[in-house]
Amino acid sequence: MARVFVVDDEPDMVDLLATILKSDGFEVDTDTDGRSALARLLADPPDLVLLDLMMPDLDGMELLKLLRLDAKGANVPVLVVSARSGHQDQLGTLQLGANAYICKPFSPRELVRQVRQLLETSEAETNA
C-alpha cells in the first residue's frame, strides 16, 4: 500500500485530494502547514508527495528546495499541484527537483493517473 503525503494550506483541497486518493486505495497523510509538513516528511519519508506551491510562511518552492537538500528527502517523488499554469512556472518547479506538475483545476482521474505513473517510475528505479 503506497503512502501519499498531501501538503496544501487549503483544508478543502487537502480533503478533496485525500478523498480521491483514499477512494483509489492509497494511504494518505496530510498537512496544511509547510514547516510542520517538512519536518514530518524528513522524519518519515512517504512514497510520494503532493505539494501545493502557494502557501503562507514556507511556500511549496522553498519546501521543495529544503526537501531536496536533505538526504532523506532527495529521492521522494514530488507531484506539484498549482494554480500557476505558466510554462515557465512549470519548468522552474521541475528544475527545482519536482518530478511532475499538475495544474488546477484538474480532474480526479488525471490526478490518480499521474500519481500512479510517478509511483511506477519510482518503483522501477528502486528495483533497478
Place this chain on the structure above:
Amino acid sequence: MTRRRVLLQTRIARHIAFAVVVSLVLSALVLVVFRHHAVRRNMERSALTYASLISETLTDLVGFLGSSGKGLLDQEVAQLRELNDDVERLEIVDVRGKVVLRAEGNNVILFGDGIESPMVADRELLRAISGLEATAAQVTEADGSDAYRVVAPVVRQWGEHVYSLVGTFTYANVDRQLRSSLWLSALILAIGLGLTHWVSVTLAGGITRDVDVLRAGVMRIQEGRLEERVSIDSRDEIEELADAFNLMADELVATIRQLREANRELETLDQTKADLVANVSHELKTPLTALRGYLELMAEGGLGSISEESIRAVMVCRKNVERLSLRVEELVQLSRLDRFTSLDSAREEIELNSILEGIIDTFRPRMEGDGVHFVLQVQPNLWALQANPEQIERVFLNLLDNAVKFTPKGGTVLVLAEACDHEQRQGVLVRIQDSGVGIPPTELVRIFDRFYQVDPSSRRRFGGMGLGLSLVRSIVEAHRGAVWAESEEGIGSTFFVWLPFGDFGQDGTSRGGPSVRLEEADGDRTAVREA
C-alpha cells in the same frame, strides 16, 4: 542615388566669389565703355580747335610761299602737324571744291603749277566747305577705318571766303590707349579674382567654423554623450542656435530621466499586475478544483450512490464548472499576452497530436453530456513544431469549446490535422469543423475582434466574453501562423489554424529547415521529467 556632399564653407565662398566677380566685371565694362566715349569726344574737340586755329595760318603760308618756297612750306607744315598727334591729312580746298594743298604723312603736295588739282566730289563735304561755320563729322576712310573730318572755313576781315581747311583725324591713337587700359583692367580683374577666392574662402571659413563646432556637438549627442554642450560666442543666429541646441539637450536629458523613472514605475506596476494575476488565478482556481473534484467523484459514484435527479444536477454543475475554468484560464492567458510582447522565451518543440488528444480528453465528458459526436483525424506522422505548448493548447481549447458550444445535440465536431503549405511555407493545418448554427458572412470577418460576439444575446445563451477568438488570433499570429474561418448558416462553421514548421526567426522564415519528426509518438502527454 547618392548626392555629392558640398561643404557649407564652399557654398558660402562660391556666393561671395560670385558677387565679387560680377561687380568687378560690371565695373570694368562701365569703365571701358564710358572711357572709350569720353576719350573719343576729347580727341574730336581738340581736333576741331586745332583745325580752326591753324586754318588761317596754313592758308596764308600757301599764299605767301607758294610753289617757289616749297622747302620752307614743307617745314612749316611739318611744324603745324606736330601740334596734333591725331592728324592724318590736311587739305586746303577752295569754295568751288578744288584742292590746293594736301599734306599727308611727310608728303606735302601743292597743286596748281603743272599738277592738276583734284576736285572734291562729295556734296556733303562741298556744302561744308562753302559754308561759313566750322563743321565736323565722323567719316569712314577708303581703308574702312573710322576717321574724324573737320572743315574750318578761312574767312577774311571783310567777309571774304575763298578757302576752307579740311582736316582728317584718326582715332588710332585713342584706340591704342583704350586697348592698353582694357588690358590693364583685365589684369586687375585677374588679380581681383585670385584675391576674391582667398578672401571668400577665409570669410566663409569664419562663418562655418561655428557651424562645425555645432555639428560636432550634435554628433556627440548622437553618440550618446548627452552631458556635452556646445559653446559658441558669435553673437548671431548661430549662437542662438547653439543656445537652443543646448537647451534641447538639457530637455532631452531631463526627458530621458523622466522616461527611465516612468519605466521603472511601469516595471513595478507590471510586476504587481503579474503577482495579482497569479494570486487571482490561484484564488479562483483552488475553489474550482475542489468543486470539480467533488462533482466528478459524485458523478462517478465515488461518494456513494445518489438519485438519477441528483446525477443530472451534478452533470449540469460539472459542465458549468468546466466553463468557468475555461473563462478563468482565458483571462489569465489574455493578461499574460498583453504583458509579454515577445513569446519567444517560452518556445520549445511540441507534439501537436498529444496536445490535441489531451484537449479532447478534457472535452469528452462534456460532449458525452451534450450528445455531440466527435471525430479526430490526425495524419499518422507526428510533427514537431516550435511553439509555446501552453498557448497552442489554449488555441485548440478555445476553438473546440466554441465548436462544442454551438453544435446542437446529435451534431458532429470534426478535427482534422495534416501537413499543408501556406504562402510558400511548410506547416500544419488544423481544421475544426462543427455542424452548428453557423456565422453570417458579414460577421465572419469580425469574430476575431476582442469582446465581439455574433449575437449579443448569445452571451447569455452560450456563455463566454468574446475573448476566446481574439486570444486565438493573438497566439497564432505571435507564432507567425494564420487563423481564419469559413461558415454556412444552418450547416456549420470551420475554423482553420495554420502553424509553420521550424524555427520562427525575426523575419518569419525558417532557419535550419523544418524540424519534422517522423517516428511514432509514445502517447505520453504529461510534463513528466526524471529528477
